[in-house]
Amino acid sequence: MVTSTSESVDLAKSKKKRFLAGRALMTIWGAIAVVILGSFIFLVLSSSAPTSNAQRVVRLEGEFKCPSCIDLSVAESSAASSISIKTFIKNEVAQGVSDAQIKDQLVASYGNSILFTPPKSGAYLVIWALPIGLVLLLAFFSLRSILLQKDTALARGVGNFEGAGGEEKNSSAAGVSGDLNLSSIPLGVEIASFKPRADSDTRHDQSAKSGSLRALVRRATSSTTRRYLALFGAVFCIAGVGLGVYSFEQSRSQAANLSLESRELTQAIGYTYSGQDVSALRLLSLVLRQDPYQAQALAYQGWLLFQAGVKTKVPTLVQKGEQLVLEAIAIQPHYADAHGFLAMIDLYIYHETAQAEKQFSEFLADSPSVTIRTDLSAAYKTALSAVPGQPAKPSTAP
Amino acid sequence: MSASKSKVRTGTSGIKWFGGVIAVVLLAFSIFVATRSPASSSIEASPIVEHVAPAISGPTVAGGHFSLTNYRGKFVLVNFFASWCASCAIEEPQLVRFSKAGIGRVLAVDFQDENGPARAFLSRYDANWPAVADPNGQIAIKWGVSAPPESFLISPSGVVLTKIVGPVTAKELSILVQVAKANGY
Numbered sequence: 001m002v003t004s005t006s007e008s009v010d011l012a013k014s015k016k017k018r019f020l021a022g023r024a025l026m027t028i029w030g031a032i033a034v035v036i037l038g039s040f041i042f043l044v045l046s047s048s049a050p051t052s053n054a055q056r057v058v059r060l061e062g063e064f065k066c067p068s069c070i071d072l073s074v075a076e077s078s079a080a081s082s083i084s085i086k087t088f089i090k091n092e093v094a095q096g097v098s099d100a101q102i103k104d105q106l107v108a109s110y111g112n113s114i115l116f117t118p119p120k121s122g123a124y125l126v127i128w129a130l131p132i133g134l135v136l137l138l139a140f141f142s143l144r145s146i147l148l149q150k151d152t153a154l155a156r157g158v159g160n161f162e163g164a165g166g167e168e169k170n171s172s173a174a175g176v177s178g179d180l181n182l183s184s185i186p187l188g189v190e191i192a193s194f195k196p197r198a199d200s201d202t203r204h205d206q207s208a209k210s211g212s213l214r215a216l217v218r219r220a221t222s223s224t225t226r227r228y229l230a231l232f233g234a235v236f237c238i239a240g241v242g243l244g245v246y247s248f249e250q251s252r253s254q255a256a257n258l259s260l261e262s263r264e265l266t267q268a269i270g271y272t273y274s275g276q277d278v279s280a281l282r283l284l285s286l287v288l289r290q291d292p293y294q295a296q297a298l299a300y301q302g303w304l305l306f307q308a309g310v311k312t313k314v315p316t317l318v319q320k321g322e323q324l325v326l327e328a329i330a331i332q333p334h335y336a337d338a339h340g341f342l343a344m345i346d347l348y349i350y351h352e353t354a355q356a357e358k359q360f361s362e363f364l365a366d367s368p369s370v371t372i373r374t375d376l377s378a379a380y381k382t383a384l385s386a387v388p389g390q391p392a393k394p395s396t397a398p
Numbered sequence: 399m400s401a402s403k404s405k406v407r408t409g410t411s412g413i414k415w416f417g418g419v420i421a422v423v424l425l426a427f428s429i430f431v432a433t434r435s436p437a438s439s440s441i442e443a444s445p446i447v448e449h450v451a452p453a454i455s456g457p458t459v460a461g462g463h464f465s466l467t468n469y470r471g472k473f474v475l476v477n478f479f480a481s482w483c484a485s486c487a488i489e490e491p492q493l494v495r496f497s498k499a500g501i502g503r504v505l506a507v508d509f510q511d512e513n514g515p516a517r518a519f520l521s522r523y524d525a526n527w528p529a530v531a532d533p534n535g536q537i538a539i540k541w542g543v544s545a546p547p548e549s550f551l552i553s554p555s556g557v558v559l560t561k562i563v564g565p566v567t568a569k570e571l572s573i574l575v576q577v578a579k580a581n582g583y
Contacts, residue, residue, distance in 0.1 A: 067544035080480075080510045081544050084535025091536075109452075109542035111445045134423065141416045234421055242428030267443075277577045278551065278559045279447060285570050305573065308580035317576060 025227075029142045036135050053093050060089045060099060064106060064114050073116055261290050265297055273371060277304050295332035298324045303341040310348060318349065336366035340376040347383040356384070444542055444561040451476070451550070451558050452540040456530050459508050459516040464528040466505060466552070473502030473575050473583075474552040478538055479529075480508060481515035483546045489565035490523040496568040497527060501575050502551075509546045510535045551575070553583040 051059070058075065064085060066077035074082045074089075085106070092102045106114050118127050264283045271280035281304055287297040306321025308314070322345050328338040343359035346352040360380055368376070446452065454476065455465035466474065477493060479486040497504045506529035508516040513531055520529060532538055541550065542561075549562040551574055559578050 067542075079545070080535065081538070084510065084539055087534045088536060088539050106539070108445055109540055110544075111443075111542070130423065130427070134420065137416060137419065231417070234417060238421055238424045238428060241425055242432060275581070276448070277581050278574050278583075279443070281574055281577050282560045282562060282570075304577060308573075308577040311580035312576055314576060317573075 026146050033139050033142055057090050057093050060102060061086055063116055065116050067110055067114060261287055269300060272300055272304065280304060293331050295328040295335050295338065299328035299335060299338035299341055302328065306345055334366045336363050336368035337372050339363035339366060340368060340372060343380060344383060347387055351387045353384065353387055446542060446558050447561055449558055451552050451556050454505065454507060454530055454537055459513040459529045459531050464530055469503050469505060470556060471554045473554060475502055475504045475571060476507065476550045476552060477504055478507045478509045478543045478546045478548045480511040480546045481519035482511065485565050486547045489547050490525060492566065492568045494523055494525055496571045499568065499572065501572050507532050507537050509538050509543065553578060559583065
């Protein structure tokens, strides 16, 4: 009886402690929410406040990147291009041009990369909406938790009161629920019949018996600490996953030589397919300046020069084109696109169907991308049918 | 009592749900960020390429006046340079070769410079093309120029064909013009 009373007091103390810890947690969350909300309101109010021209100039200078620097705003930089932009902003502001128009003009010349903050439109909108959405969700759940916390505290208070009363009332009787005959009181019926899903104390006892690591952790820590540990654990897991993905990407990009050079190459090939041959050639020249033996760049440059030579009837360009494609094959014998280009050259220039056929078979065997496979196969069929004295045969072309 | 327990459970599951949402969002964001290339090394095409060239019109460093429209009907290389720019000095002989080959015209824009040094610079390399003065870099801004030398190849109809960052060679320019011609410009 004495034991059960002290257990009851311990339980009440433990519950009170948990309740206070929970309330402290809620207070912290509430404080964070207030700070975030306050900052947001301050930002909105300060941005909408009327400003002088000088203030506008200073603010705008901070909103644009220095085009010739890395991670410096125009305001922070003294580079020639930044000085030009500072002058531009000052002149435009003096003429009464709006901030949006100034931004539009600079974006039209330099692209979105001139902006220090991403634009608030299109896919960029997600970046802006995400934190606001999270803050709203956080506020919603915090409020909900606070309200529930109050209900829980009330319920616990009633439970304790009823439990204590029951104990006093039934101390002499042999109760079905042991020392505390809860079923003898109206509210006690619910408590006695209620099977907690995983009440922390019950879990504590059960897991303590199991002797597992989880049980040891449970025994050593309070539920609030466990919550914090779970939160930190989740953050570390997410950070770990992010780091893992990043490392994987890094190693993959290193393996595939996905450097600036290869991005230029990818962009150049993209330009080739979209008909922007001049821009493609310019980028290919840059790639070859960095690596004169880059097979893909050689092949594509050769193919573009060959086509330009055919169109403008300049034999030197045609020869140069063929030579570059051959060089690409010599460097990378299984580069599909180069074989495809050579097949076309063989057909166009030499009308060598057998040779072209061989090259085209190699092209198909070397697993070309779907785009080049489709494009070149169609062009090959057309070219084959145009060869004098040769019947049109699609052969291995799909 | 059971109702309040149920509320507690709902509250707990709500917190878990919120935690789950945060975890998913952070994970998605981590993956998104990790798979992007660094902004410092990304290549962004010039927004003015494939568009009508911005106007260039104004006083030249030699004291005259010149407009880009004077060259309409010819391939033009608009070259942003400065007498204080070391890379421009490397590039200049190549531009002279390109100009003398008659493949296209050159129009220079003297970026954030003074007329005297710019004239001396051009005469040192026997560069006889017009050079429009841009002492405050306001023409350069319209063309999205970051630092000289930067050049733009303009088609006879006045469309920007490509932007060239850094020194360019006469051979490269002649090939670019030939390819542009082959593409119907």
